[in-house]
Amino acid sequence: MANDSAATVLLVDQDPSIVRDVVSYLDEKGYAVEHVDDGEKAYNLLDDRAFDVLITELNAHRINGMRLMAVAKDRNPEVCVILITREPDIERATEAMRQGALDFQTKPLNLGKLEAVIQLGLGRQRLVFEQHELRRRLDEKYGLGSLVGKSRGMIKVYEAVRQIAPTRATVLIQGETGTGKDLVAQAIHTNSPRRDAPFVKLNCASIPEALVESELFGHVAGAFTGATHTRKGRFELADKGTLFLDEVGELSLALQAKLLRVLENQQFERLGDSRTLHVDVRLIAATNRPLEKMVAEGNFRDDLYYRLRVVTIDMPSLRQRREDIPLLVDTFFREACRANNKDLEGITRNATDVLMRYDWPGNVRELKNIIEGIVIMARSGRLLDVQDIPEHIRRTTAPEVREMRIPTGANMAEVERIVIEETMKVCGFNKERCADTLDIGLRTLYRKLKEYDIR
Ligand SMILES: Nc1ncnc2c1ncn2[C@@H]1O[C@H](COP(=O)(O)OP(=O)(O)O)[C@@H](O)[C@H]1O
Ligand SMILES: [Mg+2]
Structure with a gap:
């Protein structure tokens, strides 16, 4: 529904006097009203475009009101539908409401009441629309x-x-665990x-x-x-x-x-x-x-x-998108504070920097768990800093560059053995990380470990 243009109404009724009354009343109130006298014409219009409001006889000629409601909802799930009948009929009214009609009114129509119901429906429609819009904007800003x-x-x-x-x-969604x-x-x-x-x-x-x-x-x-x-x-x-x-x-x-x-x-x-x-x-x-x-x-x-x-979706690992870490930290920090009833001041930039340098083999899941752990352990009112981060994370991110010694005269196989052995040490004997660092397949690494008898 467009915000400032007139709300569109489709009226389906065979009775010329009703059509005349409703159209002129709603027209005057500023609605854009169209009317048809049978269900088939209505169907074609509804199939073609979205209306904000559908007012229809339950027993519309050729295609009945319930069916028209379904078609209108296909185009606009929030459409407000008012069904009208000659005789009061509790059973059918209940069924219509259950299927999403806003109201069920009996002839002769009370125009004031009709318009009140429309107002109510449009108000709800606007709310839903705003919620969608809000969600869309949030999605655009932070994610999906x-x-x-x-x-x-x-x-x-x-x-x-x-x-x-x-x-x-x-x-098919592919990616490491926790991505x-x-x-x-x-x-x-x-x-x-x-x-x-x-x-x-x-x-x-x-x-x-x-x-x-x-x-x-x-x-x-x-x-x-x-x-x-x-x-x-x-x-x-x-x-x-x-x-x-x-x-x-x-x-x-x-x-x-x-x-x-x-x-x-x-x-x-x-x-x-x-x-x-x-x-x-x-x-x-x-x-x-x-x-x-x-x-x-x-x-x-x-x-x-x-x-x-x-269709495949490849999930990036967290270390391939380190720039997202501050936003994730912030999100998980707030979540953990709320869930654990903690009132903490925040996390320092230094601490976030440390988290940005770590390799996160368990990806977002690992990050989330770490943040939750830190929050639970912290005393209320504090500002979290580097020393709150578990040691193993601080340690592995230390900006140290290790070197390895390769004796001159070594042949290629020996060079390979040394490189693999030293990399394994640096990676804490984690084979996935070692293979990742060397940019070789995990299976290849297994073969070479066996070949060189590295354990
Ligand atoms: N991009 C992300 N934004 C927010 N939370 C995430 C994100 N990716 C993963 N998570 C969180 O990390 C945990 C692991 O996510 P999950 O979807 O189960 O990973 P996977 O299925 O790839 O192992 C869940 O708690 C999830 O809510
Ligand atoms: Mg999973």
Whole structure:
């Protein structure tokens, strides 16, 4: 609804005297009123553009008022709808209100009351509109939904989310642990037309492999030992909504084949049942394992991989977007203070600098936990400083440059061994970080550690 232009009203009624009265009354009050005498004409108009108000006979000719309400809501979910009838009819009035009508009035109409109801509806519409607008502006300023960050990496993520949310394309979210994959999956769902249908999640790594299948597809009583009742699977629970499969790289090859089948034709059977079920589910998958490599190694089906990665979102690690750290620190600091009823003054710039230099192998999740820990430990009224930060973080960010000695006369293999060994030490024997620092694959690192007998 535009803020200052006249509110648009569509009136659907066959009775010329009613039309004349309502139109002239509302016209005078400054509304932009259009009228038609049958449901089909109304349908075409409503299908074509959004109205702020729909006043219609319940029994409009050809297409009834309830149907028209649904069409109007497609265009403007906040449209205020007033249904009119000849006879009072409590049952139908209740049903209409349940489906979102604002009011139900009986002829002859009381024009003053009609306009009061319109005013009320428009007021609510304006509120919702302002809330959307506010959220949009906040999103623009700080991020998307509960995602915080305005680095280039994150802005690319928001753009991708906005672009793909309205579609039903399958999405693959890749990134290290703690980078916000769950939040992105949520944001896609909430920004999609499926937002009012369920968002169902299954973490493929957190349940025993034998149970994953029945979790996904459900089972009937007696399908396997322990299956005492019929149970719906996540695909059924997510019907019309979104299913988020976390850690999809953990699925066995056999289950990958079954998943592919559901993705291709939206059909499956419950375990122990021969009936084929149909669902309408949008799938979002996430992984912190490099699926492409798993495909090359034969541990992930290539056909499923191609199907999943129709759209991919790569989550930047926190160390790739250090400039977001102050904003994140600020957000988590406030959250933690509120949640723990602490009244702290803030965090010094020096402390934030230390946090910006750390490598955050656990990404945003690690940062959030650290901040929460600091806040809980601090006495009220304090200004947090460097000494409040846990030692292991202060230590690993010390701007020290270590050097390694390579004897002249060493051959390439020896040079490699020394480099790997020294890097392992600097990384505290964390293999992921070591591989990252050397910019080689984790598997390559494992091979070389074995080859050079480094432990
Ligand atoms: N960009 C972000 N803004 C705010 N909070 C974030 C962000 N990314 C992650 N988090 C928080 O960090 C934690 C881990 O996020 P999550 O989405 O579960 O990561 P992942 O699924 O990639 O392991 C959650 O508490 C989440 O709220
Ligand atoms: Mg996760």
